[in-house]
Amino acid sequence: MTKVVAVTGNEAVANAFRQIEPDVCAAYPITPQTELMQRFAAFVSNGQVKTEMILVESEHSAMSACVGAAAAGGRVATATSSQGLALMWEILFIASGLRLPIVMPVVNRALSAPINIHCDHSDAMGARDSGWIQLWSENAQEAYDNTIQAFRIAEHMDIRLPVMVCYDGFIISHSIERIEYLDDEVVKKFVGEYKPLYPLLDVDNPKSYGPLILTDLYHEVRKAHSEVYKKVPKVVVDVAKEFKKISGRSYGLFESYRLDDAEIGIVILNSAAGTTKDVIDEYRERGIKVGLLKPRLFRPFPYEEVGNALKNLKAVCVLDRADAFGGSFGPLYLDIAASLCNFKEKPVLINRIYGLGGRDYMPEHAQGVIDELIEIAKTGKVKVLKEYIGVRE
Amino acid sequence: MIGWKDIPPGMVLLEAGSALKFKTGSWRAFKPRWIEENCIQCLLCWLYCPDNAVKVKDGKRQDFDFDYCKGCGICAMECPGKKGNKAIVMEEEVK
Ligand code: SF4
Ligand code: SF4
Numbered sequence: 096m097t098k099v100v101a102v103t104g105n106e107a108v109a110n111a112f113r114q115i116e117p118d119v120c121a122a123y124p125i126t127p128q129t130e131l132m133q134r135f136a137a138f139v140s141n142g143q144v145k146t147e148m149i150l151v152e153s154e155h156s157a158m159s160a161c162v163g164a165a166a167a168g169g170r171v172a173t174a175t176s177s178q179g180l181a182l183m184w185e186i187l188f189i190a191s192g193l194r195l196p197i198v199m200p201v202v203n204r205a206l207s208a209p210i211n212i213h214c215d216h217s218d219a220m221g222a223r224d225s226g227w228i229q230l231w232s233e234n235a236q237e238a239y240d241n242t243i244q245a246f247r248i249a250e251h252m253d254i255r256l257p258v259m260v261c262y263d264g265f266i267i268s269h270s271i272e273r274i275e276y277l278d279d280e281v282v283k284k285f286v287g288e289y290k291p292l293y294p295l296l297d298v299d300n301p302k303s304y305g306p307l308i309l310t311d312l313y314h315e316v317r318k319a320h321s322e323v324y325k326k327v328p329k330v331v332v333d334v335a336k337e338f339k340k341i342s343g344r345s346y347g348l349f350e351s352y353r354l355d356d357a358e359i360g361i362v363i364l365n366s367a368a369g370t371t372k373d374v375i376d377e378y379r380e381r382g383i384k385v386g387l388l389k390p391r392l393f394r395p396f397p398y399e400e401v402g403n404a405l406k407n408l409k410a411v412c413v414l415d416r417a418d419a420f421g422g423s424f425g426p427l428y429l430d431i432a433a434s435l436c437n438f439k440e441k442p443v444l445i446n447r448i449y450g451l452g453g454r455d456y457m458p459e460h461a462q463g464v465i466d467e468l469i470e471i472a473k474t475g476k477v478k479v480l481k482e483y484i485g486v487r488e
Numbered sequence: 489m490i491g492w493k494d495i496p497p498g499m500v501l502l503e504a505g506s507a508l509k510f511k512t513g514s515w516r517a518f519k520p521r522w523i524e525e526n527c528i529q530c531l532l533c534w535l536y537c538p539d540n541a542v543k544v545k546d547g548k549r550q551d552f553d554f555d556y557c558k559g560c561g562i563c564a565m566e567c568p569g570k571k572g573n574k575a576i577v578m579e580e581e582v583k
Contacts, residue, residue, distance in 0.1 A: 192498065192499075193498040193499075193500070194497045194498035194500075195498070255497055255498070292497065292498075293497075293498070293500045293502065300502070301504040302500055302501055302502050302503075302504075303500070303501040303506075304498070304500055304501075305499075306499060306501055308499065311489065312489070312490070312495075315490070315491060315492040315495055316492070316495050316499050318492040319492045319493070319495035320495075322492075323497075
């Protein structure tokens with residue numbers, strides 16, 4: 096039977112780790128991820144799991160240890176945030192290039208400078224082209240569910256790619272929510288026994304990881320690598336279907352909320368989607384046809400499906416919790432715009448930057464955006480394409 | 489040359505000893521020269537060479553295998569030679 100509990104997001108994900116019991120976990124504490132690995136380390140110390148916990152001196156080492164352990168043939172996990180993810184950057188590419196199915200919750204936090212420990216999406220967005228699959232989560236329940244599914248996705252024999260599970264720092268990681276745990280046995284059965292692909296510890300079949308490849312073949316290796324991502328969406332959907340059988344909860348590539356007949360829409364990631372849905376309900380009661388699209392699989396980006404879901408709208412605002420300094424628009428906006436650019440009929444797009452460094456995203460921010468979209472849909476006129484909202488003058 | 493469809497996952501090499509198929513000594517800038525009359529057959533060069541480029545037959549040192557010698561100079565450094573006369577000297581590679 097499922098168990099209903101009141102826990103923090105970090106506690107929920109630590110429990111998912113306990114139920115999955117990876118062979119190796121390497122970790123370094125960083126706010127707001129710390130609580131997650133602290134709780135998991137307690138499970139290891141109490142003998143509740145047999146995981147080999149490696150306490151390293153930096154996130155660069157944490158990811159390096161994970162790469163080594165995964166190449167050796169283990170089921171491997173770690174977790175990080177912000178500067179920690181930035182410090183892993185170099186090894187992120189090695190993990191994906193070597194096709195090592197490491198699972199890593201990323202508790203989203205702003206990047207320095209200035210130092211800020213609170214939520215925004217700059218960390219994961221900075222790593223969006225590192226070849227890691229990214230699943231994003233609106234609340235603690237989704238963070239828990241995505242973590243469990245992440246192992247199945249990463250370890251799928253067609254894919255063998257590392258997965259980040261993103262959830263908002265403090266808003267999700269430290270707030271206590273009602274969530275439903277699956278039974279330990281159910282989770283264990285769902286993730287199944289880990290089958291390594293080319294384990295180094297299989298000494299009867301020697302192999303080498305990480306060869307030097309120059310102009311003769313590198314281009315071909317990268318093409319082969321890029322092809323793998325085409326297989327990811329199907330695996331994500333298949334795993335979600337199976338997950339529904341054990342949990343009753345459905346997941347897709349993205350969530351559409353009141354989008355089918357919508358004329359205007361908002362695209363937004365993670366926790367702010369919840370607030371937005373409430374505001375959408377208020378506007379729907381007033382007869383305004385507004386909907387929401389919340390990406391779940393952000394990498395690889397399912398641009399065909401997303402483009403088709405949005406193409407019939409009149410106006411869409413993409414809300415980014417990260418800026419692209421010196422670039423044109425926020426990272427989420429760019430992918431949404433690219434998904435729509437080849438359709439003849441498409442919505443007018445605007446980009447709003449919100450909630451940086453943990454600034455609250457309030458219902459009135461969603462109201463402001465919807466009011467602006469109503470105006471754009473009516474007149475076709477855009478005052479400003481990209482702007483910060485909730486900022487003091 | 490293989491095409492992208494033949495690339496194994498993660499470019500993991502599944503075959504042992506595949507370096508034999510490549511001449512890894514082609515980009516050397518210096519090459520060792522063996523001076524046989526100064527050689528005392530101690531085989532330190534064979535022991536130290538990281539590329540297995542010193543050949544030994546019936547316990548006796550043979551000449552270098554230049555297909556695999558990268559010209560690192562370790563053998564020349566370690567070689568005691570005969571009465572202070574080195575049996576290995578490094579010389580600039582001439583093409
Ligand atoms: S120069 Fe280096 S690679 Fe060449 S034989 Fe001597 S030790 Fe070996
Ligand atoms: S180290 Fe020098 S002396 Fe000894 S076997 Fe090699 S070449 Fe001869």
